[in-house]
Amino acid sequence: MTAVQLAHLYKTFTFNRGWGRQRKQTEVTAVDHISLNVPEGQAIAFIGPNGAGKSTTIKMLTGILHPTAGTATVLGQVPWRDRRTLSRQIGVVFGQRSQLWYHLPPRDTLELLARIYDLDPQDYRKRREVLVERFGLSEFWSTPVRKLSLGQRMRAEVAASLLHSPQVVFLDEPTIGLDVLARQELRDLICEWNRQEGVTVFLTSHDTGDIERVAQRVVVINHGRIVLDAPVSQLRQQYLSEKILSVQFHTTILPFPILSGVRQLEATDYTLKLEIDTRLMPIEQVITQVLQAGSVADMAIEDPPLDAVIAHIYTQPAEERSP
């Protein structure tokens, strides 16, 4: 069953500049006819550069903004029309917007949220216990939010968004500003919740680690349009034709020949690191040349970092994109 469905979703913002007769209206397209289906239980990464339209899309899907044209449904409901009903079934975390009370401990915010969502006191207590345990909230349960680290705050933030057992969770840059360890912890928790509870996750992030660790599918948008929609596992294998070949030799290597589509990233007496564009040069031909260069001790073929893949997608002309 489909959890989130977008059909030609379109949103423009109008800006007025100047005075009197000089006054002009400028229309900026934030989301440009996006169509997308997200099945229930899937974790999708919705990524793109700043100003690509990610947050605007999430705001329309959560009922905050009305689209200029097009339709969208979340769990069968139109978000901007059925906002209040839908909000009982979705959870939202804005990395830059907190729903925790700054001067009060997470405990108080969760109690207030239980009241806002009209949770049955017994159900609330059970759910709270689960969240406190799974998100490790007990260590700072009674500490005012202003005294928490950013990582602790985000854990509490995500836990708060899950209090009313939502079926779909929208996470808008949840790991923004977190250190490596805190990011890893939060990713694991989101992943766990997605796999064990079957919660549909709609994630936006600039962090490729979030995408790799949490999402099963990646949708890249730029200038308000979808430029790529593919499984994460296929993204690096199918999308980018470049490979990194790292070789270690037993003996000093002979000078490596210049080959079309092959760039030497690193070369010492005993090691060689090459970047190969497989569209120009088959990898086996490069390996043949490597074997002739010296006695090979070890060899590894790697994909380039996902960061580089994403950056490449953003800069690539539309006709070259092939999901």
Place this chain on the structure above:
Amino acid sequence: MEVKPMVIKAMSRLLNYLGLATAYIRLNWHAHLEYRGAFLSQLIAMLLNNLMWVAFWVLFFTRFPVLRGWTVQDVVTLWAIAAAGFGLAHAIYGNALQLATLITQGQLDVWMLYPRVLLPHLLLGRMNATSWGDLLFGYGVYLGFVHPDLVHFVWFVGLTTAIAALFVGFSVLTGSLSFYLGNASALSEQWRFAMLSFSTYPGTLFEGGIKLLLYTLIPAGFVAYLPIEALRSLSWIHAVWTIVGSIAVLGVGIGVFYHGLRRYESGNLMEMRG
């Protein structure tokens, strides 16, 4: 036939909302008491500020015992009603004073994610500390200076509640200008300030065009004249007009807010609650 279930449903919703409001008031108190020194000093400063104005009027009336038919008791009642109404409004609905900023900075987003009617829920989100000073002053000065009997006190409570609704409506109305003007924080504040200023001078002082202004653009007439007349002679007609005026201002405020909400464009500012 279906009226009874509808009434029960409405009552249940009202009770639910009152429960939520109580939870917010409790939480807002806790948040303010995290800095109890600052909170108490704000509260006391507001009490003293109001007392200074009352002292000024008392001194004035020792020289001129009657001002256009009003005695010192009427002016103290006016200050008591205006302060208690304003205080009650913003002690509970403190976000009404922040509305222009919340709209301009796109901070309505978080409030729109909850399964609650937006405006009454959003207004509960903040408590204005100095408003508790106003509220305490209003009731304190009325009980301490005017010495009302029980009937007058009950009328005072009722009229104060109506005035509180008027102040909420007026704050919502002025704050909602941000939907139309972009950043209307300064304008909203100045308009509110004009309202407060006119609300603390005897309504009998103004005539003609200004009087018209005081029942339309700056509806201070519903604070500075009608409720005082109602209390002076327990006049139902003045009391009813006070209530009608308050409901009208509240209604206009709510209408302008929801009309403007269609123009809301959110934002990306960093934000924390509390």
